[in-house]
Each structure stands twice: as structure tokens, then as C-alpha cells.
Amino acid sequence: MRIAVLAFLLAVLLVFPGLVPNSPGHLGSLAETALPWCGLGVPLLLVWAAVRRSLKGAVAVLVPALAWAVVFGPAFAAGHGSGRPDFQALTLNVGGDRTAPGDVAREVKAIDADVVALQKVPRPAMGAYERELRAAYPHHVVGDTIGLWSRYPLRDVERLDLGGAWPHALRAVARTPVGDAAFYAVRLPSVRVGVTQGFAVAQRDASAARLAERVARDPTSRVVLLGDLNGSLRDRGLAPLTRGLRSTREQAGHGLGFTWPAAFPVVRIDHVLVRGLTATGTEVLPDLGSDHRPVLTGLRGGGR
Template sequence: MTRSTRRGGSGGRPRHTARIAVPALLLAVALLFPQLLPNRPGNLGSLAETALPWFGIAIAVLLPWAAVRGSRLAMAAALVPLVAWCHLFVPTLTTPPRAGPTDFKALTFNVGGHRTTPEAVAREVIATGADLVALEKVPLPAIPAYEKALAGTYPHHATHNTLGLWSRYPLRNVEAMDLGGPWPHAIRAVAGTPGGDTAVYTVRLPSVRVRATEGFAIGLRDAAAAELADRIAKDPARRMMLLGDLNGSLRDRGLAPLTRRLEPAHEHAGRGFGFTWPAAFPVVRIDHVLLRGLEATTTSVLPDLGSDHRPVLTGVRRTA
């Protein structure tokens, strides 16, 4: 009995160590090299990239588990993903946002939901001091009310389907873009912004769902993002701003065609994760401002204004 107990005890610790060390090292690899995760089946790679900051929860479970087991090797292994997580995200949480003169400000806001009214949204939008306002998922019957409520501050506007762009500056060359899927997904307009014209894209890419039959359903969104990226690549405008709901994190490989063409404002002028959805308790940033020929000087996620998304306000200055 004594011998058997000792064998079980001596063999138990290595088994417990392996149970901690193996997932810890796999977690570290997933954090540092998420592109190695396959997207078949179920687009799990894209899903993992979307949830990457939340891998910290798994680390928070592994560390006390290793401490309770009292294995130095298990503790060392559990620290590896912690170091990887800190390498990726501590600069995001601690780097001071960029500051500097701003030529103009732009706001993007998906107003969908049952708690918003055109008049309430208009009051909040005007109070931000934004010069350009991109609204997505505007209910079609509410378009005239939005036009009336915003007209005094934004004399220029363009709408199509559930998208709208309001501006203090003249708009021209307005074009609605059908990127595939059930609705037109973008409006392009040229705004006469300070320092020169800016091509402004108001965008809402197809929705993403997690379904039992197909996993992370991103096919329509990815196809629309690729089509939009192709059009942006052919756009001759020196200065460009994309405002909208991309229904995905910019870490998601499905949006890489866009991030290869445009610079994320939050990456350069934001602080923290900047989560925007769902508004009551945001867990992912799916509302974005992307730039070309412009530099973000400030960007912030505003409080819950009654939609299921939070708005994003960004100040920019021209670089070209």
C-alpha cells in the first residue's frame, strides 16, 4: 500500500504539471501567432482573433491552478502566456494617446436599437462637436426626422438605404456602393474639409453570427470587406476616411484587406481596448475609423447613447 501510494504521488505531480503546462504553452502560441490557427472548420481562427484580449481570463485561471499545485514548472509555464498577453496589450492600456492640432472631427454611430429616437440622437451628436457624422442602421421611416433634426448644424448630407452622412462641409460625388448581401453597405462622398478634399466612406458591413451549423459565420462580411478594399485601392483620393460598423475586430484576418490599405485611428491615437459593442457592456470593438493621408490626433469611445453600439469620435489632421 505504501509503495503504491508513493507511486501514485510521484506520478501525480508530473501529470498535473502537464495538464497546466500544455494548455499554457498552447495559449501563448495562440496569443503570439493567432494566424497559425486554421479557419476551418467554423472560422475558428477569426473567432480567436476577435476574442484575443479575453484570453486573459484563461490565464487568470491557469495561474492560481499552478500555484495550488505547487509545481515550479507549472508556474513557469503559466507565466509564459501572461508575458505574451502583457507584450500584446499592456502598451494598448498604458500608452498615452497622441495629442496635437485637429483640422476636423468625425463621428461614427450605429443607431440601431429600440432606445434611440432621431431627436435624442441629434442632440447627442451635435453636442460632440463633430464636423462629419456617419450614421449606420438608420431605420428607413426615421430618415426624414434625422434630416430635420440635424439640418441646422449639418447643412450637407447624403443618405442611402440605412446609411447617412451629415457634414458641415459641402459634399459632392456621392455614390452608393453595393458590396453584396442584403443591403447597400457603403456611401462614398467627397467632403470639402479644411486643407483639401477628403473622400469619406460611410460603411456597414454584413452582420456576423455564431451558429451551431456553421460556426463563426463571416462569409458575407469578408466578401464585402474584400470588395470594399478593392474599390479603395482604386480610389485616387489623397485623403480618405472610412467611418462605420465593420462587424469585426481589426485583428480578425477577414478585415485584413482593409487594414492593409488604411490606418486604424485607434491604433495611433486611442488608449485602451476601445470596445464598442454591445453598448451596455462592450466586449469587442466593431466600430472603426480608418484613414489615408490623414493622421488621428484624438479618438474616443463615447458613452452609451441608447443604441446597441457606442459611438466613436475622432479628431484628425492632414498629412498629405
């Protein structure tokens, strides 16, 4: 009986994580972030049923197994994305002092994206990144620890203050092969987990809401948001962004696409979101020495 009850509760959590209240400690956001890993409860319950020799318990565990397959199975389906991209965009949190500008720049140039957003660039190292990437990317803008490099001319540059300890975003319009597109290079405030404060996402959520408001009133029909959002898109705190932008992983990715921590990724917090464009493919690239993995996405004109 206990196995069946736990199996039912696990299935409900997988299908309806929004039922978990966000107070205290933003538990709802934490549950949504960890949701893919809740599937580990299935083999644990199966082992328990086997130890108890409970056929009914084993059958009950099929319910959360099916729930996990329904929720996450489509991400592994073939056929996501198609066609030749008009251009490619790359996002990477370089990890601060974990990486050397020359090494990262060499890897970035080898990836051969057309637009590159780098976050958490140490201020003393920004000049080195500018020098190393200048030949491959003649157009660039930087602000604080964020930079946007492009093969296409950039204009209408804005440095956006989203609240918190540092400016969190850059915006610039690039003249891409399919027309003007507004690019946002973003790093939202960090998230911490603590005994007293719980899942501390309040500052990130506030910045995400301000960013979503700015994106919603962007006059450019094509928008590409590249960056470290410090959260899973299942997290309700990032819902203001996902209401107006589409995830390229959902459009054209394969698998869960975890990006952090780089050595053994357990969550996707680095994202490419778009409006007015369609993803032809998106992939998480190998570890380049940062604690985040880079994400490369192909884009073409069209899309809602």
C-alpha cells in the same frame, strides 16, 4: 506538466493567432476576434497551479502573461496621438428602433463633430434625422439605412452596393480644412455564431473585400472610413481593408476601445480607418441608447 503545456499553447495562440485554421466554421476569425479575452486563461491557470501547489506551473504561466502584455500592452501606453485636430469625425450605429431620432440627434449635436456617419437608421426615421440635424450639418447624403452629415460641402456622392441584403456604404468627397477627403460611411453585413454554420462571416468578408478594392482605387489621397465593420481588425477577414488603411485607434487610442454591446462592450466592431491623415486622438463615447457605442476621432493633415 499539463499546466505548462496549456500555458505554452496559450502563449502561442496570443502571439500567433494566424496559426488557427479558418476551417471549419471560420475558427481562425473567431479566435482572432476573442483574442484579448484569451488573457483570462492566465489567472485560471494560476489558480490551478496554486491548487496543485505547483511552482513550476506558476512560473510557466508567466509566459502567456508576458505574451498578452507584449501583444496588448502598447494599447495602454501613454503618448498615443498628439496635436490639435483640423477636424473631428464621429461614427455611430444608432441601433435601429432602439433609439429615438430626436434623442440621438441632440446627443450628436452636443458631441460637435464636423463629419458624422450614422448606420442602421430605420428607413421611416431617416427623414426625422435629416430634419433634426439640418441646422448643425447643412450638407448630407443618405442611402438606405446609412447617412453622412457634414459641415463641409459634399460632392461626388456614390451609393455602394457591396453585396448582401442591403447597400452597405456611402461615399462622398468633403472639402475639409486640409483639402478634399473621401468619406465612406459603412455598415458591413452582420455576423452570427451558430452550431451548424460556426462563425458565419463569409458575407461580411466578401463585402469587406469589395469595399477594400473600391478604396484602393479611390483617386482622393485622403480617405476616412467610418462605420460598423461587424468585426475586430485582428480578424483576418478584414485584412483587405487594413492593408490600405490605418486604424486611428492604433494611431491615437488608449486601451482596447471596445464598442459592442454598448452596455458591456466585449469587442471593437466600430472603426475609423484613414489614409493620408493622422489621428490626434480617438475615444469611445458613453452609451447613447444604441447597442453600439459611438467613436469620436480627431484628424489632421498628413500621414501615409
